[in-house]
Amino acid sequence: MTTVQAARGPETPIMAIAGASVSFGAARVLDGIDLELRRGEFVCVVGPSGSGKTTLLRLLSGLQPATTGTVFHQGTVQNGPARGVAIVFQDYAHALLPWRTAAGNVSLALEAAGLPRAQRADRIAALLATVGLAAHADHFPAQMSGGMQQRLQIARCLAQDPDVLLMDEPFGALDAMTRQKLQDEILRIVAASGVTAFFVTHDLEEAIYLGDRVVALEPNPGRVGAIFDVPLPRPRTQLSTREHPEFLRLRRDLFDFIQQFEP
Amino acid sequence: MIGVPRSVLWFLGSCLVLVAGLGLWQVLADSGAIPRAFFPGPDRVWTALHRGFSSGAMIGETLTTVRRMALGWALASVIGVGLGALVGLSPWMRTYVAPTFEGLRPIPASALAPLAVLAFGLSDGMILALIAFGAVWPMLLTTVHGVASVHPRKAEVARLLGLSRLAYAWKIALPAATPDILGGLRLGLTVALILAVVGEMITVQGGLGARIMIAARRFNAADIFAGVALLGAIGLLTNAALSQIEARLLRWTHR
Ligand SMILES: Nc1ncnc2c1ncn2[C@@H]1O[C@H](COP(=O)(O)OP(=O)(O)OP(=O)(O)O)[C@@H](O)[C@H]1O
């Protein structure tokens, strides 16, 4: 096994992609990707449609093998999905189990981890409380709004006790108000749990609002075009953060960057 | 019609149709247009039913038929769902084994009855085998389809959580396939009743099928109709029971 990151101190990136490419048949979708996720940071990814954002996220998750190059998790080569890396999918309706209640859906992750039945109830209650669903433990997903189902999926991911939380346009299907509420919740949850977040979005403002860094992908084939640091103070708030001069400047830069690739 | 729930109206309406149908039947039978020997009216069928039940014989025969039907159906369910899950969850089996199912399925089970008689004699075992063979197909095919068409996202969730193959089958694939499987169980129930009667007509070892057979040899049309009416009632009641179970199991699909 080749271990590029020999040391595993706090300086080791929690995840790293080294010279990776992904092809589907003859089509090269990602090319020459080098990227590091530092412990506890919040990385957002933007890029035009088809630039490979989802593929990049799946590469990190281990669901998508690299055609060339390597993915590292905690300093070792990653060969497939690992419990430490969780994904919040955009299509929560398919990602949740509709025949299980909210509590049952969270339980699935605990069952998979082999947690004894007796210890599950307390964990489930705590996780549902974290995402504000304590009162809905007995509801089936079909009885919950889109925003609530997405919270539930987040709770199930947290039940995995992950060190990396990957999110693929998790709020893309939600209305604007719910979206803003969930943005603040995910910031609070990520800060409280110390998890490293990797967040794909179409929404440039959402990327700036949430991220410590914003990775902008170029299409055909997908490459890292630019990485923007976001030096906005935390905690962030919907009104003042979005009016911050730095926010407006970044929005401008990102917009200009993306604009080059729009037809 | 304010205050009367729609379902009550439906029920009253269908009762009305039933009563009208019985009335028409009686008028037709009384008119003598069809020879009475073949076509008894509801009054004579009722008398036959009454006689059968007060002597106690009909209760036993009804229970025998229900028991055979239920056992055969249960046997078919276990085989159909078990084998269906195995085949549906394995891409290899799906490619190589499933086409064989498609080839065997159109064989009418009743055509295999003589073979079953050879293997099991004129016995309960023969009837069970007959039912199991006929009723297994809808269950098998719906289960294969159900577990194979689980949304790929759910399979990814299982991979991410590190679920074993067995845990995936039990916790994700089978529950996801429940609506399909229940559809197969329902189809199988109808087939099971038909084949229970066919089997009883062949073996003549008790049961409503045998009773109808014997009544026919005695040219007792009223008794034949009584048996048929009971079979109809069995079909109706078992279907209603399964619907209840279905509604309970599929609670989660209702918004
Ligand atoms: N399994 C696959 N097989 C073949 N091609 C694929 C596959 N998955 C993705 N692609 C292709 O790879 C390219 C990148 O897809 P990807 O879904 O990663 O883009 P994206 O940036 O997430 O797009 P969007 O913003 O629309 O979600 C697209 O051209 C897509 O058609």
Ligand SMILES: [Mg+2]
């Ligand atoms: Mg995508």
